[in-house]
Amino acid sequence: MNLNLIGKTALITGSIQGIGFETAKTLALAGAKVVINNHQNEEELSRKVSEITTAGGQAIGVLADCTQKDEVQKLVAAAVKFGGGLDILVNNAGGLIARVPVAEFDEDHFDRIMNVNLKSAFLVTSVAIPYLKKSGAGRIINLSSQAAHDGGGNGAAAYAASKGGVWTFTKGVIKEVSADGVTVNAVSPGFIAGTDFHNTFTAREVHEKVAANVPLKRLGRPEDVANVILFLATELGAYVNGQSIQVNGGLYMP
Numbered sequence: 001m002n003l004n005l006i007g008k009t010a011l012i013t014g015s016i017q018g019i020g021f022e023t024a025k026t027l028a029l030a031g032a033k034v035v036i037n038n039h040q041n042e043e044e045l046s047r048k049v050s051e052i053t054t055a056g057g058q059a060i061g062v063l064a065d066c067t068q069k070d071e072v073q074k075l076v077a078a079a080v081k082f083g084g085g086l087d088i089l090v091n092n093a094g095g096l097i098a099r100v101p102v103a104e105f106d107e108d109h110f111d112r113i114m115n116v117n118l119k120s121a122f123l124v125t126s127v128a129i130p131y132l133k134k135s136g137a138g139r140i141i142n143l144s145s146q147a148a149h150d151g152g153g154n155g156a157a158a159y160a161a162s163k164g165g166v167w168t169f170t171k172g173v174i175k176e177v178s179a180d181g182v183t184v185n186a187v188s189p190g191f192i193a194g195t196d197f198h199n200t201f202t203a204r205e206v207h208e209k210v211a212a213n214v215p216l217k218r219l220g221r222p223e224d225v226a227n228v229i230l231f232l233a234t235e236l237g238a239y240v241n242g243q244s245i246q247v248n249g250g251l252y253m254p
Contacts, residue, residue: 003234006031009083010233011076013037013066013124014093016048018195019143022222023090023229024048028057030230032088035079039065039093066093066120069127076127086131088139088233091121091166099155110158117162121169129177138182139233142170144244146190146252153206163188167244174242183241185232190248193219215250224249 005027012024015036028034034052036059038045045061052059060082064075080086094117100109121142132138145152145163152160170186177184191210211219225247231237232245246252 002236003230004031005088005234008032008087008233009035009079009085010088010090011035011037011079011086011124011128012090012092013075013120014095015090016041016044016061019189019192019222019225020090020092021048022226023092024059025052025055025057026223026226026230027088027090027233028052028059029055030234032058032233033083034059035075035082036061037064037066037075037093039063039071066124067115069123072123072127076124076131080131085135086128087135087137089125089128089132089141090229090233091124091140091142093117093120093124094143094162096156096159099153100158101155102157113158113162114165117159118165118169121166125169125173129182132182133177133180136181137235137238138177138180139237140170140173140177140182140184141229141232142166142184142186144170144186144188146188146246146248148188148244149246149254150252170244171242178241183232183238185237185240185242186244187225187228187232188244188246188248189220189225190214190246190251191219192222192225192247194222210251213251214248218249220247220249 010032016038049061064071144167147160148163174184
């Protein structure tokens, strides 16, 4: 069994906290050169790079807005320069932003949701594809959501639709890259505690209620998702392609 990523370069977007940072740290400690990213907090980005390097990993941080193509080009170029190529792309940038019912439709909110969750994945993937093809064993791992499959919670219809788009995008892009050895998969987390997402937008009593309903009787943790991404990034996941892997402790079973 080989979980070794030595010699690989990984770019994880939106990765200074939660699932994104846990993924970056996990891949770095498996030997990958890791590029972490945020679009506005350079100080925290530097702190997170230091945390990874102190733990023994190799990492750099790049400040870039993944919804803007010129900044995406800068981000991917920095990753290629740092690692001498690009082997693994984790499209993690995204978020709920706010809970807004459809009956209170806000066009600006809708556009922001679609941009940060769906447009960002399109843009970064588009710019990264030539380098991932050169890898010979490239990996694209998109963060979808349980919400893409069950519609999400109250006020999250736009978020669920954007994550559904990420899942459909995943299935579409394999047709363009798989002949060059690039696999493309989605990971769909359920209720993951200890993240800004649920700490900000989900009441504490809902945390408790959901935990009681999970067959494993606990909420997910960022490392539960990061470990699945690690599997997909290594040679162990080489024949997994075009799938949406549910990470929810059995709370939702499609």
